[in-house]
Amino acid sequence: MISRLILWALRAGWGLAAVVMAANLSGLGVILTELWLAGFLGRLGSDWLVQMAPVAVYPTIGALVGIALAIRDRTHYFGWLDKRRTPTEAEARRLLTLPIAITARALAIWIPGVIIAAALFAHATPQRDLAVVLAMFVFGGLESAALTYLIVDRLIRPTIPMVSEVLGGGTTHWSSTVLVRVLVTFAVTGAVPLFMLITVLADPVSDPHNRIRTGIYLAIVGLSAGAVATAALARAVATPMHTLREALDRIAHGDLEVRVPIGSASELGRLEHSVNELASNLRERDRIQKVFGRHVGAEVAERALAGGADLTGDMRVVTALFVDVTGSVALSTELAPNDFVAKLNRLLSTVVAATEDNHGLVNKFEGDAALCIFGAPIALSDNATPALRAARRIRDAVAAGGELDVGIGLARGLVFAGDIGADTRLEFTVIGDAVNEAARLTTEAKAVPRRILASQAVIDAAAADERAHWRLHESILLRGRKQPTDCWTDLAPTDAVREPTRLDPKSQVAQ
Structure with a gap:
């Protein structure tokens, strides 16, 4: 099911925009739900909708800008895919930077929103209450950006085999390493939800009832996001490792026609490429030994291949x-x-x-x-x-x-x-x-x-x-x-x- 959705997002002209907007809107939804549960909206008075209306202007503008840029990114990064051709080396290298590029842009769009929200709430919110609100917006933006990274990184994975053919299979980008993925997953599943929970519990204005229900909500959000993100990370590591183990077992038993599909731009991709190179080199050695052995004898050929040219x-x-x-x-x-x-x-x-x-x-x-x-x-x-x-x-x-x-x-x-x-x-x-x-x-x-x-x-x-x-x-x-x-x-x-x-x-x- 997930694989079909990913392929749809790759093929559709506005699929990338939909994915990016879904990630950012989910972060905004978490923030608004948290503010409501914590009682912040009630503290704005009966006309809280009127006071929130100016705050909604920037998210609307930011969403429109984000959609326009994401549609432009679709052509910029995946134009070769739409034309059904192999990417050039420059296009292949550019594609590897897509997750970190979109993540950085999402943060850039969130920062002005945080500043604008602080300015609009400053006249209607006590100073200590404003700090809590700003912290929620900041952590919400970080959560959305991290989630955007994980989703886009997963989105481009079906194109990695074609990219590896162009770049030789041994090229990676620092933003796609296993370490970066683990750190981002930790941010989504643990660090940011816990910081948001600490912020709510430390809110001196909210009553205990609101803090408890907000804490429960954040715990549910953290557990849900953590389960999904951790499962995705575990699968992204365990699946290629299982494939590599099977490939090495086949090589150990003499099957040198093994070829592992390269499905990652991380160290795992380089390892998959190395296993393919190992099988290729062993096939070439076996071919040389057979041809060489026909001329000088199998024992002499083995001796020469093992001992060098001395x-x-x-x-x-x-x-x-x-x-x-x-x-x-x-x-x-x-x-x-x-x-x-x-x-x-x-x-x-x-x-x-x-x-x-x-x-x-x-x-x-x-x-x-x-x-x-x-x-x-x-x-x-x-x-x-x-x-x-x-x-x-x-x-x-x-x-x-x-x-x-x-x-x-x-x-x-x-x-x-x-x-x-x-x-x-x-x-x-x-x-x-x-x-x-x-x-x-x-x-x-x-x-x-x-x-x-x-x-x-x-x-x-x-x-x-x-x-x-x-x-x-x-x-x-x-x-x-x-x-x-x-x-x-x-x-x-x-x-x-x-x-x-x-x-x-x-x-x-x-x-």
């Missing part, structure tokens, strides 16, 4: 797995480029799946080859066993596909694992003898029936159940090395049935 790294014992296509030069000449790339992509998809399922990292693609690392950047308690499993899975998938032939080499050793490059361009890589050895074994593996060769260090570090799948192939003098390397290959299915007890690689070497 050139860092450490020494790790890892297992390197190298895959290379056999006869790729001949294939590239026989097939159309698109066909060759399609075959290659299917192979590399198999390599990525087998590696990541075994907690490894596809460190880089080198044309028709791929280097996979187990043990960096994420350390593994056993990096040899998953590497051997991945190698067998890749070989079996390639053989089943029948499109390409590959060689797979595995080696294990101490390497540098970290970032290399410059401050503006980094690459995560591994450098060490194990990588070179794996590449050399890959070349030799292309001529091995099972298409896989692993170094002795890999077999020694593997779990016993995985070693059962491997046998010593031969010792090979790899290119660039002075000592031969003991090379292992996996058992064919028939060999596995015939030699089920070969679990210890060292005992096999002895054989």
Whole structure:
């Protein structure tokens, strides 16, 4: 109901004027009722209506001036809304000042009225009675101004989302802060009604009966206004806080499509804007991590996003797995480029799946080859066993596909694992003898029936159940090395049935 009234007041050309006049007339009504209950009108004599008539002249003039200015304000502050367009930055900033501007003007209209009332009542009222009357008018004006502020501040709230789009959502005006709202609400609900009550009780002219009934009236007015104003303030704070809590809960559970509507020009509005920025930044980070991860691997992407752009790294014992296509030069000449790339992509998809399922990292693609690392950047308690499993899975998938032939080499050793490059361009890589050895074994593996060769260090570090799948192939003098390397290959299915007890690689070497 209140929301519909607010929208009506925004759309109607004289809605703002009606709202402002209602607030001011309510203050004037409270004052007149209070004067009547306190017996002041009776003390003016039987012709009190005649004496009050001149006093009514200024409120009439003030009301007409206020209505005219409020109608002018409707065009000045809401012209862009009538034209159904987005406000300019100047119009958006101007709108934020509307509550305090109208409140200040209401006070300015009340002050001459207080002075005029004092001058007109001076000849017919005892000096001490006049002080009470003036105090009632002053407090009534303050009550009306404070009420005007709260109503107009609530009135412009539906326009705040459009204003925030223009101003960036982080702009507030000092007059719309939560502190100001709390202070104004306190004035409406407590301070002013209590000061008016003190004034009535301290009136030395009124009889006790009049003071009591006026005090009861002011208490009812204070309680009624306090209930409405406090409920409005509580709702203005609690509703966005509830929305923010739900939004943060959704973000915490991974829902990054959250967007909180900005409905306030106070600190709450800035908080709503901050939550939207948080969700937006997390979405961007998630997008970057996914795109980045497709190029360098999810673990490396997470490491880079968490650690910044420093050139860092450490020494790790890892297992390197190298895959290379056999006869790729001949294939590239026989097939159309698109066909060759399609075959290659299917192979590399198999390599990525087998590696990541075994907690490894596809460190880089080198044309028709791929280097996979187990043990960096994420350390593994056993990096040899998953590497051997991945190698067998890749070989079996390639053989089943029948499109390409590959060689797979595995080696294990101490390497540098970290970032290399410059401050503006980094690459995560591994450098060490194990990588070179794996590449050399890959070349030799292309001529091995099972298409896989692993170094002795890999077999020694593997779990016993995985070693059962491997046998010593031969010792090979790899290119660039002075000592031969003991090379292992996996058992064919028939060999596995015939030699089920070969679990210890060292005992096999002895054989």
